[in-house]
Amino acid sequence: MLLRLVILCSLGSSNVALAAVASPAVAVASPGVSETTVSADRLRDILLGRVTNWADGTPIIILLSEDPAAVAAQRTLTGRDLPQLMRGWKRLVYGGNGAMPTVHSTTLEVLTELRRRPGAVTVLPYAVDEQRYRIIYQKP
Amino acid sequence: MQKYLDPAMTPRFALCRPAARCGILGSVLLSCAIFGAEEASTPDLIERLNLEAHGSVSFGYLRSWGNDWIGDGSGGSSENGTTDLWEATANVIARPADRLRLGAQVFARDLGRYDNGNPTLDWAYLDYRFADACGIQVGRVKFPLGLYNETADIDAARTPVILPPSIYSFRSRDLRLSVDGLKIFGYIPLHPGAIEYAVYGGVKRYPEEAGFSQYVNEATGADPGSLHIQSDALIGASVHWHTPLEGLGLRISVGDILGFQVDSTYSGVPARSVADNNAQGIASVIWEKGPWEVACEYSRLHARGTVTLAGNEIRELRSDSHAAHLSTTWHGRPWLDLYGSLQVGRRDAGDVHGPGSDSVVFAVRVLPLPEWSLKAEVRLVHGTQGVNPQPAGSAPEENWQVFSIKSTWDF
Numbered sequence: 001m002l003l004r005l006v007i008l009c010s011l012g013s014s015n016v017a018l019a020a021v022a023s024p025a026v027a028v029a030s031p032g033v034s035e036t037t038v039s040a041d042r043l044r045d046i047l048l049g050r051v052t053n054w055a056d057g058t059p060i061i062i063l064l065s066e067d068p069a070a071v072a073a074q075r076t077l078t079g080r081d082l083p084q085l086m087r088g089w090k091r092l093v094y095g096g097n098g099a100m101p102t103v104h105s106t107t108l109e110v111l112t113e114l115r116r117r118p119g120a121v122t123v124l125p126y127a128v129d130e131q132r133y134r135i136i137y138q139k140p
Numbered sequence: 141m142q143k144y145l146d147p148a149m150t151p152r153f154a155l156c157r158p159a160a161r162c163g164i165l166g167s168v169l170l171s172c173a174i175f176g177a178e179e180a181s182t183p184d185l186i187e188r189l190n191l192e193a194h195g196s197v198s199f200g201y202l203r204s205w206g207n208d209w210i211g212d213g214s215g216g217s218s219e220n221g222t223t224d225l226w227e228a229t230a231n232v233i234a235r236p237a238d239r240l241r242l243g244a245q246v247f248a249r250d251l252g253r254y255d256n257g258n259p260t261l262d263w264a265y266l267d268y269r270f271a272d273a274c275g276i277q278v279g280r281v282k283f284p285l286g287l288y289n290e291t292a293d294i295d296a297a298r299t300p301v302i303l304p305p306s307i308y309s310f311r312s313r314d315l316r317l318s319v320d321g322l323k324i325f326g327y328i329p330l331h332p333g334a335i336e337y338a339v340y341g342g343v344k345r346y347p348e349e350a351g352f353s354q355y356v357n358e359a360t361g362a363d364p365g366s367l368h369i370q371s372d373a374l375i376g377a378s379v380h381w382h383t384p385l386e387g388l389g390l391r392i393s394v395g396d397i398l399g400f401q402v403d404s405t406y407s408g409v410p411a412r413s414v415a416d417n418n419a420q421g422i423a424s425v426i427w428e429k430g431p432w433e434v435a436c437e438y439s440r441l442h443a444r445g446t447v448t449l450a451g452n453e454i455r456e457l458r459s460d461s462h463a464a465h466l467s468t469t470w471h472g473r474p475w476l477d478l479y480g481s482l483q484v485g486r487r488d489a490g491d492v493h494g495p496g497s498d499s500v501v502f503a504v505r506v507l508p509l510p511e512w513s514l515k516a517e518v519r520l521v522h523g524t525q526g527v528n529p530q531p532a533g534s535a536p537e538e539n540w541q542v543f544s545i546k547s548t549w550d551f
Contacts, residue, residue, distance in 0.1 A: 041329060050327045050336070051272050057238035059190055079387070079430070083474045083510060090550065091297040093194060095290035096243060096263040096282050099233050100192060117187065 023072035026127050027137035028111075030120040034058065038136050040077065046121065047078050047085070049092045052099075054119060061120040062101035065110045069125040076139065077123060190235035196550035198295045200225035200515075202252070206540025207527045210252030210311060224250045225546065229262070229293065241267040247293055254311045254351040262293065263318055273326040281323045283340045284378040285316055285395045286422040286437055292317065296550040299469045299479040300503040301517040302542075305526055306463030306485030307422065307439040312352035316395055316420065319344055319374045332384035341375040344397065358528040362404035362411075371418075372399030391424040400443070413457050415445030433469040438462070440489060461496075461525075462489040474510075479503040479517075485525050497523030515546045 027043050029035075034056040038046070045051040046060055053059055064074065064082065071082050078085055082103075092098035104110045107124060114120045114133060127135055185191075202210065203221035212222035227249035234242045247262035249255050263282050269275035282290045291297050292308050302310055309315050321342015328335045346352055346369035357367050376395035383390060396419040403412050424437045445457035463485035470478045479502065486496035503517040519542040527536040 041331070045327070045329070045334070050334070052241075053239055053269055053272075057269075059235040059238065059241075061190065079428075081471075081474060083507065084471055086510065087297050090294060091291040093233070094196070094229060094231065094245070094294040094297065096245065096265055096277075097290065099190065099235060099241060100194060 023069065023076045024125050025073035025076045025137075025139045026124050026135060027077075028114065028122055028124055028128055029134045029136050030114050030117055031132070031134055032058075032118050033121065033134055033136065035136060036134070040137065040139065043123075043137050044077055047074065047123070049089060049098045058119040059099070061117050063110045063113050063117070063120055063122040064101050064103045065107045065122065065124070066103060066105050067107045070107055070110075070123065073123045073125040188236075191232070192234075193230070193232045194551060195228070195230040196294070196296050196548055197228045198226055198546055198548040199223070200301065200544055200546030202542065202544040204540060204542045206537035207524070208530055209527065209540075209542060210254060212252050213250060213256060215253070218252055222252055224252050225544065226250050226257075227293065227295065231262075239269045241265075241269075243267070249293075249313075251311060251351065254354050255313075256349070258347075258349050260314075260347075260350070271326075273328045275325050277323040277325070278321075280318050280320050281340065281342075282318045283323060283376055283395065284338050284380070284391075285376065285393045285420065286439065287391060287424045287426055287435055289316065289393075295515075295546065295548045296511075296513060299477040299505045299515070300467075300481065300501065301515050301544045301546050302501075302519070304437075304463070304465040304467070304481065304483045304499075306461075306483060306497065307437060307465065309352070309355075312355045314346065314350040315352045316374075316397075321374075334382040336380040336382070337378065339377045341373060344371055344374045346370065355528070356402065357404075360404065361529070362406060363408065366403075366405040368403045370399075370401050371397045374398070387428040389424075389426045389428075391426070392421075393424070394419065394421045396420075400445070406449075409450050411447070411449045413445060413447045415443040415457055415459075418443040418459070431471040433471070434467070436464070436466045438464045460489045461485065461487050467501075475507045477505040477507075479505070485523075487525060495523065495525060497521055497525040511550050513548045515544075515548075517544045517546075518542075519544075 027038065034054050042051065047062065074085065075081050089098065089100055093100045104113065110122050114122055127138065201221060201223050202218055202225045204218045208217040208219050210218045212218060213224040229245060229247050231243060231245035244264035245262040246259050248257050248259040250257045261280055263280050265277045265279035265281050267275060267277045284290055286307055288303050288308055292303055292313060319340060319342035321340065323338055323340040325338040353367055353369060374395065374397050378391065378393035380389055380391040396417055398417065400415040400418040405411065419442045420439060422437055422439045427434045440462045441459050443457065443459035446453050447455050447457050465481055465483040467481035472478065481501040483499040483501065486492065486494055488494050499519055499521045501517065501519045503515060505513055505515045507513050521540050522538060524536040524538060530536055
């Protein structure tokens with residue numbers, strides 16, 4: 001138990017250190033998404049569950065990666081780390097006001113899912129192949 | 141409600157006992173979800189419906205010193221400690237078409253001598269979003285009243301075990317939690333800032349087996365089984381301004397129970413309390429920045445009506461209580477939250493030094509895993525507001541304390 005607490009402490013410290021640096025953030029959507037670009041404000045509203053549909057009405061499917069670099073990118077856009085972000089989503093979902101994002105352990109899993117799910121969007125720390133995905137927001 | 145039902149004109153479903161209706165509706169929705177899941181031998185159907193299911197289960201222990209606050213399920217006192225502090229939630233959500241979301245949630249809890257694990261349909265809605273600025277929910281919908289009313293059941297979403305009880309009823313959770321009707325809501329970006337709003341209305345039932353009826357029964361000393369609570373409608377509205385200042389939000393919310401009526405008997409003599417309005421208004425400020433979350437709320441209750449005994453008016457019904465809290469949460473580590481809160485309540489808003497209660501609360505939450513939390517909370521209280529007559533007949537203690545621990549797992 002003590003060992004686990006030490007590990008958790010070190011993980012927590014590294015996350016706080018990451019928070020001090022604004023990481024690059026790229027919003028990547030599945031190819032069929034109707035919006036070609038979104039503003040930082042709209043992207044934040046999507047990630048916080050305030051906006052739930054794309055402009056054409058398609059449900060927004062949020063995919064989140066637990067990869068530390070992707071978590072830092074999510075934090076850059078929302079100001080919240082992954083546990084805080086998910087706590088907000090639990091409030092929405094269990095309160096009857098939303099549908100939960102899916103959390104994946106690796107960015108590769110997220111990209112695979114992104115290709116399959118219409119309306120899906122994720123946030124990564126780097127750009128990806130624009131032939132296969134749609135980049136709708138980029139913060140250097 | 142019963143008086144409006146004409147058996148000849150009413151579907152069999154509507155004539156079921158309310159608890160049975162909830163059960164049937166919940167079962168149908170869950171069955172649809174399970175059938176849908178089984179029907180899809182490939183994941184295609186589940187993905188096409190965007191079907192998902194979630195749930196949580198909590199177990200805890202609560203002990204009070206000085207006063208029996210919630211009792212326990214076997215008729216004992218919470219002063220001896222009770223493990224009758226559990227809750228369970230299961231929901232299914234689907235997004236089968238553009239702009240449309242369907243969902244239902246079943247909730248059960250045991251809180252000392254309250255609620256006793258009876259499952260209830262927490263919410264069941266059809267949600268259609270015309271645009272970001274306008275959506276509609278129809279069914280049993282939760283409504284925003286203060287910052288935390290919609291999430292009062294969601295232990296996984298907060299740090300303290302107990303929300304400020306003078307504002308968010310702890311034992312009477314069913315009083316202002318949801319309404320059978322509709323909610324119109326929306327989100328309007330203002331550049332900078334944004335406005336979120338909700339307007340709702342519908343009817344409300346007060347089951348005898350639920351916490352509010354139990355609480356009223358204890359507080360009034362009515363004959364056992366004689367209590368009947370009803371209302372004509374529940375209406376309300378909420379506006380939340382996400383200010384241009386990063387992380388700062390202001391919210392005003394009001395909920396009003398119209399035609400609120402309590403019938404009971406005292407030693408066989410019929411009594412009736414009627415309030416044309418039973419309103420609660422809450423002004424809220426929340427500031428979220430980095431690991432810090434600070435919330436401050438002021439709540440005011442207002443009710444006017446009459447109390448009659450054996451058909452004769454004996455006094456005016458009047459409620460003017462108010463309450464406030466200032467709470468801070470520090471999400472210092474992904475696995476650790478600390479919480480501190482000052483909470484005050486007065487029975488009469490016009491008498492600052494009158495009877496009420498002042499509380500100091502500390503809580504800690506540890507998350508060994510993202511979906512598993514462990515909490516401990518200490519509550520130091522001065523005052524007897526919210527303490528029902530003690531089972532032994534003794535006067536409530538002015539200074540009393542509560543300690544609680546809770547473990548929650550969600551998926």
